[in-house]
Amino acid sequence: MNILLIGSGGREHALAWAIANSPLLTRLFAAPGNAGIAEVATLVDLDVSDAAAVIAFCRARAIDLVVVGPEGPLVAGLVDALAAAGIKAFGPSRAAAQLEGSKGFTKDLCREAGIPTAAYGRFSDRDAALAYVRAQGAPIVVKADGLAAGKGVVVAMTLSEAEDAVRGLFRWQRFR
Numbered sequence: 001m002n003i004l005l006i007g008s009g010g011r012e013h014a015l016a017w018a019i020a021n022s023p024l025l026t027r028l029f030a031a032p033g034n035a036g037i038a039e040v041a042t043l044v045d046l047d048v049s050d051a052a053a054v055i056a057f058c059r060a061r062a063i064d065l066v067v068v069g070p071e072g073p074l075v076a077g078l079v080d081a082l083a084a085a086g087i088k089a090f091g092p093s094r095a096a097a098q099l100e101g102s103k104g105f106t107k108d109l110c111r112e113a114g115i116p117t118a119a120y121g122r123f124s125d126r127d128a129a130l131a132y133v134r135a136q137g138a139p140i141v142v143k144a145d146g147l148a149a150g151k152g153v154v155v156a157m158t159l160s161e162a163e164d165a166v167r168g169l170f171r172w173q174r175f176r
Contacts (some may be wrong), residue, residue: 007033019067029041033054104122
C-alpha cells in the first residue's frame with residue numbers, strides 16, 4: 001500500500017512509526033512531516049489545506065490510503081473531499097470533527113444528550129465572561145472556542161489568573 005500521512009506533530013510521528021512497521025506498506029509519504037517522520041517516510045511539500053492539491057498528489061502517486069492527523073484539515077473536511085474523490089482516508093468527517101474543532105459545540109451536544117460534563121459558559125462579550133468567572137470562582141478552566149492546535153487553554157488557580165486569561169482571549173480574538 002502507498003500511504004500518505006497528513007501532519008507534522010508528535011501524534012503523526014507515532015502514526016508514521018506504526019505505519020512504517022506494517023508489512024502491507026509499500027511507500028509512506030508525509031505532508032508536511034518533520035525530522036523524525038523523515039526517518040521513515042518521504043516528506044512532500046504539499047499544502048494540506050488545499051484538498052484539490054492533496055487529491056491530485058494521491059492520484060499521481062497511486063495513494064491507497066490517506067491518514068489525517070491534525071484537527072485543521074479534519075475540521076476543514078479533507079476526509080470528506082478525499083472520500084468524494086474515491087480515495088480512502090482514515091479520520092473523522094467534517095461533521096464529526098466538530099467535536100474537536102469546537103469545545104463549545106461539544107459541550108452543547110453533551111448538555112443536549114444528557115452526557116455529564118463540567119459547568120461551562122460560552123461568551124462573545126468580555127464583561128459577561130468575566131462575570132461568569134467571578135460567579136464560578138477558581139480554580140476554573142478558560143478556553144477559546146475553535147482550533148487552537150492544543151493551545152489556548154488556561155487552568156486558572158486564582159480568580160486573578162482567570163480574569164487575565166479572559167481579557168487575553170478577548171484581546172486575541174480582536175486581532176484574529
